[in-house]
Amino acid sequence: MPRIIAVSNQKGGVGKTTTAVNLATALALEDHTVLLVDLDPQGNASSGLSVPKSEVTIGVADVLLGFRDLPDATVPTCIDGLHLLPATRELIGLEIELVEASRREYRLKRALDAHADGYDFVIIDCPPALNMLTINGLAASNGVLIPVQAEYYAMEGLSELLRAMNQIQKGGLNRKLVREGIVLTMVDRRTRLCRDVADQLREVFGEEVFTTEIPRNIRLGEAPSFGKPVHAYDPLCRGAVAYTNLALEFLARIGKTDEEGDDSKVIELHAVEAS
Numbered sequence: 001m002p003r004i005i006a007v008s009n010q011k012g013g014v015g016k017t018t019t020a021v022n023l024a025t026a027l028a029l030e031d032h033t034v035l036l037v038d039l040d041p042q043g044n045a046s047s048g049l050s051v052p053k054s055e056v057t058i059g060v061a062d063v064l065l066g067f068r069d070l071p072d073a074t075v076p077t078c079i080d081g082l083h084l085l086p087a088t089r090e091l092i093g094l095e096i097e098l099v100e101a102s103r104r105e106y107r108l109k110r111a112l113d114a115h116a117d118g119y120d121f122v123i124i125d126c127p128p129a130l131n132m133l134t135i136n137g138l139a140a141s142n143g144v145l146i147p148v149q150a151e152y153y154a155m156e157g158l159s160e161l162l163r164a165m166n167q168i169q170k171g172g173l174n175r176k177l178v179r180e181g182i183v184l185t186m187v188d189r190r191t192r193l194c195r196d197v198a199d200q201l202r203e204v205f206g207e208e209v210f211t212t213e214i215p216r217n218i219r220l221g222e223a224p225s226f227g228k229p230v231h232a233y234d235p236l237c238r239g240a241v242a243y244t245n246l247a248l249e250f251l252a253r254i255g256k257t258d259e260e261g262d263d264s265k266v267i268e269l270h271a272v273e274a275s
């Protein structure tokens, strides 16, 4: 089975989609097969890979509702080895449609269990909310990768997410969910605030924060408007290099851990909240 990673933070604009698209791309460029799941009704990961949601006829909503199997809805991308399960317009109303559905928290998990075994990695781009779509993402995942923008309110958003993850574990929706790590995004080390917040996060979360920092880089912001991951838009820019480094650091980390019974990284929420 693939390793399934939710990219999540209920704050908007922190770099979730940028991280999901470009980390997935970097993993594919390292010769892994990757499925990127666009769970955000805004469909930014899909449009960032030249699949605008207005043009998608079969997408993630059809899979979650059980109308279609995963392979019918996935599409190839401009990157070899990277497939996309695109967002569709219907995703907006999905929450309501799922209210009556059985085992509605496990719709994505069920689809991935049935049809994702050919992939090495599944990367899920979650919406900026702790709603049923995000719960589907977290219930289906092995781990959560948390992009954090180094700014004043970063910590606040983070503790909310950690609390939700804790509920998902303790409530039994997904007891094995671990924190895959925290990624600092849009880092500008020239500003004092950014340095302070980054340093504080490293103090509190230690090695959980990836050594690789994603710099603020204009190319990362431009690439989606050309429907490309940054590696296809400007492979030598600082943003592309940073996401490649992030992928390599991530691969090195998981190479060290045992996929099944490793509880050492499981969230210790009390420790987090106390700090």
Ligand SMILES: Nc1ncnc2c1ncn2[C@@H]1O[C@H](COP(=O)(O)OP(=O)(O)O)[C@@H](O)[C@H]1O
Binding pocket: 011, 012, 013, 014, 015, 016, 017, 018, 019, 044, 128, 185, 186, 187, 214, 215, 216, 217, 218, 220, 221, 222, 224, 239
């Ligand atoms: N490292 C970066 N440097 C410059 N712009 C970035 C960077 N990361 C993200 N952006 C831009 O910031 C905005 C928000 O990023 P996005 O990944 O869409 O966040 P989220 O998915 O968390 O809402 C987008 O316009 C994106 O292009």
Ligand SMILES: [Mg+2]
Binding pocket: 016, 017, 018, 040, 044, 126
């Ligand atoms: Mg997004």
